[in-house]
Amino acid sequence: LRHLSDAFKSFFHKTKGFPKFKKKGRHDSFTLDGAIKIDTRKVRVPVIGWIKTYEYLPTGYQPKSVTISKQAHKWFISWKIEVETSTTPKTQEFVGVDLGISHLATLSTGEIFDGAKSYQKYESKLARMQYLNRHKQFGSSNYRKSQIKIARLHQKIANIRKDTLHKITTYISKNHAVIGIEDLNVSGMLANGKLAKAIADMGFYEFRRQLEYKTQLYGSKLVIVDRFYPSSKTCSSCGEQKSSLPLSQRVFKCEHCGWECDRDVNAAINLCQQAVRLTVLACGLDSADTSRVFAEGVPEG
Numbered sequence: 001l002r003h004l005s006d007a008f009k010s011f012f013h014k015t016k017g018f019p020k021f022k023k024k025g026r027h028d029s030f031t032l033d034g035a036i037k038i039d040t041r042k043v044r045v046p047v048i049g050w051i052k053t054y055e056y057l058p059t060g061y062q063p064k065s066v067t068i069s070k071q072a073h074k075w076f077i078s079w080k081i082e083v084e085t086s087t088t089p090k091t092q093e094f095v096g097v098d099l100g101i102s103h104l105a106t107l108s109t110g111e112i113f114d115g116a117k118s119y120q121k122y123e124s125k126l127a128r129m130q131y132l133n134r135h136k137q138f139g140s141s142n143y144r145k146s147q148i149k150i151a152r153l154h155q156k157i158a159n160i161r162k163d164t165l166h167k168i169t170t171y172i173s174k175n176h177a178v179i180g181i182e183d184l185n186v187s188g189m190l191a192n193g194k195l196a197k198a199i200a201d202m203g204f205y206e207f208r209r210q211l212e213y214k215t216q217l218y219g220s221k222l223v224i225v226d227r228f229y230p231s232s233k234t235c236s237s238c239g240e241q242k243s244s245l246p247l248s249q250r251v252f253k254c255e256h257c258g259w260e261c262d263r264d265v266n267a268a269i270n271l272c273q274q275a276v277r278l279t280v281l282a283c284g285l286d287s288a289d290t291s292r293v294f295a296e297g298v299p300e301g
C-alpha cells in the first residue's frame, strides 16, 4: 500500500504515468518491516524462519526494514546502514573529469580510465544464447532454463560494468578535493541510435550517481558544470573558442596561441578551471582570486 501511495503521488504530480501492476517474474522484490534478526551468516525473516546467506553480513546494525529481491534466479537481501563520513587526505586540490566513449574518464591531470565495455565483450555470446532460445516452447522447462542462463549473463555484464565504475569513482573522490564534471544529457545522447549502445555500455548516469554520494562520504566536493559550457571547443590555455570541432579530430590544436594537446585532456582541463571559477564564486571571493585559489587551494573556512 505504501508503494501504491508513492506511485499515485508521482502520478498526480505528473512525474510518472499511471501505476502499473507488478508482474510475477519481473523485478521480484518485497520489503519487510520490523522483526528481522541478522546474524553473521544467516537472517531470520517472518514465517520462513532462519535462512543461511552466502556472504558474511555486517552485524551490529538493527535495520528497521529490509528488502528481499530476486535477480537472475538468485535471492538478495539489502538494508540501509548509517556510516560516519571520513575525510581522506587529498593529493590534488582540483580535478576536471571528461566523460567520453573512447575513454570512459579522462582527468585534467592526464590520467585516463577505460570503461569495462562488458556489453561489447559479451554481445555475441548473448546473441548466441538468445538465438538458441528462439524455438523453445514458451513456458516450458527448457525455455525457463535458458531464460535463467540469459538473465545470468545480463547480470554478469552489469556487474563487470559496476565494478569498474566503483573503482574509478572511489579513486577520484578519495584523492581530489574539488571535482568538476559535465552535466551530461544522457537520455538525449541515448536517443542517438548510432551511439546509444556504446553510451549505455559506459554507464555515465551511474558514474555521476556514485560520485555524488562518494564525494560526501570522503569529504570532497562535486561541481556540476553547466551543460552548455563548451568544454571541448575552448582552448584551455588562452580561452579562445573554436566554432566547430569534429569528433574525429582527437588532438586539440589552438590557432590563436599554438597550444596542442589531447582533445579529452583539453576538455578535462577546462572543466577543472570551470570548477575553480564556480568554487571561487561560491566562496564569495572575487573572480580575480581565481588563479590564486587554483595554485594554493580553497582558503580555510
Ligand SMILES: [Zn+2]
Binding pocket: 235, 236, 237, 238, 239, 240, 254, 255, 256, 257, 258, 259
Ligand atoms: Zn589557445
